[in-house]
Amino acid sequence: GAGVSQTPSNKVTEKGKYVELRCDPISGHTALYWYRQSLGQGPEFLIYFQGTGAADDSGLPNDRFFAVRPEGSVSTLKIQRTERGDSAVYLCASSPSGLAGGNEQFFGPGTRLTVL
Amino acid sequence: SQELEQSPQSLIVQEGKNLTINCTSSKTLYGLYWYKQKYGEGLIFLMMLQKGGEEKSHEKITAKLDEKKQQSSLHITASQPSHAGIYLCGAPSTSSNTGKLIFGQGTTLQVKP
Numbered sequence: 001g002a003g004v005s006q007t008p009s010n011k012v013t014e015k016g017k018y019v020e021l022r023c024d025p026i027s028g029h030t031a032l033y034w035y036r037q038s039l040g041q042g043p044e045f046l047i048y049f050q051g052t053g054a055a056d057d058s059g060l061p062n063d064r065f066f067a068v069r070p071e072g073s074v075s076t077l078k079i080q081r082t083e084r085g086d087s088a089v090y091l092c093a094s095s096p097s098g099l100a101g102g103n104e105q106f107f108g109p110g111t112r113l114t115v116l
Numbered sequence: 117s118q119e120l121e122q123s124p125q126s127l128i129v130q131e132g133k134n135l136t137i138n139c140t141s142s143k144t145l146y147g148l149y150w151y152k153q154k155y156g157e158g159l160i161f162l163m164m165l166q167k168g169g170e171e172k173s174h175e176k177i178t179a180k181l182d183e184k185k186q187q188s189s190l191h192i193t194a195s196q197p198s199h200a201g202i203y204l205c206g207a208p209s210t211s212s213n214t215g216k217l218i219f220g221q222g223t224t225l226q227v228k229p
Contacts, residue, residue, distance in 0.1 A: 031215060042221050056212060059216070103215060
């Protein structure tokens with residue numbers, strides 16, 4: 001497929017558990033973004049990767065959240081000790097270069113996380 | 117921090133009617149993106165505006181950017197049921213050059229056949 005893909009599409013977990021969310025960006029896109037969208041709200045920025053490095057992680061809410069992109073392609077968002085407040089749709093987007101004001105961000109379908 | 121405010125929050129129109137959605141920024145806009153989202157799905161790119169006064173159209177949707185007012189509008193002409201969904205405006209954050217987007221809260225559009 002040519003678009004951004006995310007797995008799983010839905011994840012239900014119990015409070016306190018660990019979860020991993022995966023994002024496959026468009027091939028060749030160096031920039032990758034994670035956003036979180038709560039019901040009735042717009043997406044909120046979490047973290048930005050340029051290549052393999054996290055260039056901006058200022059949106060991560062606390063140290064329970066961590067993301068990696070070891071080979072500059074696939075990224076995994078990891079959440080430890082999940083809380084009910086972590087329930088949201090987690091969106092991944094990729095862009096050719098990540099420069100401000102120039103490049104469209106292509107979004108994946110999201111992973112709906114529910115913490116019981 | 118920069119905020120984007122969309123109005124109205126929700127809208128119900130009769131098929132065939134025109135409508136406008138507004139997006140106002142608390143800070144200077146250096147570009148503005150419009151996306152559409154169906155419930156439970158990702159964001160579909162509609163248009164990107166980069167310069168003040170710029171206007172773009174795609175099919176029956178027109179978007180404009182007014183830099184002085186720090187505002188963008190999205191206008192749909194002769195609405196159809198296929199236009200229903202959540203419309204989101206997003207702007208590059210003024211506090212970084214990473215391209216991360218700040219989004220409005222969304223406008224939910226229903227089109228009655």
